Each structure stands twice: as structure tokens, then as C-alpha cells.
Amino acid sequence: MVMLIKLEIETNLQKEIDKFSNINKKRLSYSHLVLKQ
Structure with missing residues (x-):
């Protein structure tokens, strides 16, 4: 029990x-996308 x-x-x-x-992964990938541009 x-x-x-x-x-x-x-x-x-x-x-x-x-x-x-x-x-966190979504946030990371989002910031990664922003950084790439």
C-alpha cells in the first residue's frame, strides 16, 4: 500500500x-531562433 x-x-x-x-526546451529553442536572426 x-x-x-x-x-x-x-x-x-x-x-x-x-x-x-x-x-524549458520551448523557451530554449525560441531564444535560439531569436539569436540566429
């Missing part, structure tokens, strides 16, 4: 991290 809860928390954390890194 405890393991299950732990797993769920980790999954949610991973989703948040993925979301965050996706935003």
Missing part, C-alpha cells in the same frame, strides 16, 4: 518535471 502511494507520487513528480522541461 505504501509502495503504491510512493509510486503514484513519483509518477506525478515525473509528469511535473516533464512539463517543466518541455517548457
